[in-house]
Amino acid sequence: MADKKDDFSVKKISPKLGGEKGIRNPKGPTSSHDLVEQMEFLYVEVIKADTYNPIVEITLGNYKSSTKTLTLGPNMEWNQVFAFDKTKGDVLSVTLKDGRRENGTVIGKQDFKVAADIPFRVPPDARIAPLWYSMGNMELMMSVWFGTQADEVYPRAWFADASEVSASCVRNTRPKLYLAPRLCYVRVTIVSGHDLICNDVERTPSVYVRATLGVVELYTEVSLGSNPSWNQDLIFVASEPLEETVYITLFDKVNGQPHDDECIGVLNKKLSEMNAVKVPGSAPALFYDIEPPVNLEPAGDSRRFASRIKMKLATDQAYHVFDECLQYSSDYRAFAKGLWPDLLGKLEIGILGATGLQPMKEWRDGRRSTDAYVVAKYGNKWSRTRTVVGSFSPKWNEQFSWDVYDKCTTHSESSIITNLR
Known part of the structure; x- marks a missing residue:
């Protein structure tokens, strides 16, 4: 018998869309979830119990959830919401146990008839206030209600179908919203150096510049002389907010080996201090004083403080940094x-x-x-x-x-x- 082939053809479906209709608004939807089918859940919010090391077990039909693996907060509270499919059983059972005993001695139990004892809540109705429920000689604070995926507790609820997932991994089952930081070009144009002096005053310096932003390092070419010229662009990408620092370091290439290169000056510049270019164009070229590296300057020698570097520093905010395919981009904004x-x-x-x-x-x-x-x-x-x-x-x-x-x-x-x- 031939294997059944997958059918990937377009199929027509007839979902019941439209949000809340009926008595509240017979003419149409009243919620923001009008493009999806309404799903009803039985929510149980467990707050805390007035006993030491408690465990709460919640059962509906064949589904069971427990606070056994949950960590109590600083006020001995769980503040955990469990969600069940209300069609899976007729009676909701909440059991309070003593976690100090190996098998968890039952302290008390509270049963709710699904069809009669549990209220229905439709946002923007106010939250169902938690109540203290008697559990034998102890009490448990919780709230129970019927709701939908429009409830504000939906994103953080522990759903019964994920009851086998450990507490440490349950966060991976929840819906999330993530706003990626916007990206900005950072343009560091190294124009020239002026009155640069190397350690050996009798030797002509061979200087190159390293610019560092985060973990990214970019280098200019090597230029000879005390007044070298580069006119070279080093372009970085930074994310908002622009609070990072660009580190500029000047090196003198001594013997042609990278480990022999000597630092002859440093300069740090915050992105927030750079020119924010919001129209296509370039920033002005400015002179910046170079600070000598620590313990490099001979005692009484002040010539290094006269060394300067000419640069154009700008955040090119008129452009959009593309992080996706150009043909299928979702964003072109500057x-x-x-x-x-x-x-x-x-x-x-x-x-x-x-x-x-x-x-x-x-x-x-x-x-x-x-x-x-x-x-x-x-x-x-x-x-x-x-x-x-x-x-x-x-x-x-x-x-x-x-x-x-x-x-x-x-x-x-x-x-x-x-x-x-």
Whole structure:
């Protein structure tokens, strides 16, 4: 029998989009999640217990989550939110145990009927206030409610399908928003040196200049004489905020061996002190005094303080540093915000789900699984859905938005498989 081939053709789907409809607003959506299907979750926020070294176990159907591996905060609080699929059981059980005992002696238990005892919350409704619940001779502070992916606790919740993921790795299952820092060109133009003196006053210096920004080092060519000329551009890339320092060092090449080169002067310049060029052009050439290196100047010799270097120092903020393919760029804006074009509108993306994913890993017991999430990028904003653990047909139903300044730009998405456990 021939192997079944994957069908990658375009298929029509009929998701139930539109956000909140019905009694609140029969005419249309009332939430910002109108491009995705509404997903209802049973949220349990566990705050703290008035006992030493407590453990809280939360059970709904076959799903169980626990605070056993969670670290208590300085005020002996967890402030942890657990999320369950409300269709997985009829009764929510919250059990408080004594963590000092090996098997965790049960202190008390509280049951909630899913259909009757739990309120439903729709943002922008206020948060459900936590209450103290009696657990035998102790009390547990928590709040329980039904919500959707529009709840503000959604990004930090520990979902029941990720209950097998360790507490140290659960952060990798959560949705994230990342704003990449904007990049700026830094132009260091070494023009010439004036009255440069090497250690051996009887020898003509052979000087080159090294400029360092971060871990990047750039060099000029070697030029002879006490008044060498280079006229050479050294271009760096820096990220906002422009708080770094460029280190300028002058070397005298002695015997042709790099380890024999002698430092004859240094100069440091902060990026914030450079000329911010916001229109195409160059900065003015200025003279800068060179400081002699430590313990190099002979006692009583003040000639080195007269040594100078002529440079053009500028941050070219009129340009955009490309960090992606030119043909599919998502951003053409200059570094300077004052040069940005007017806002054209907003790009909104609803990431619904996926089907037919292939197993990406196999466990020792023979199980095969896939933990998938989606990354979407536009401009300098990266968005990442939560990781749906152990599913070949994950549903995310998360919505993201971006400001659009140029219609000739490209939005990119990718599905990524990650190993969490």
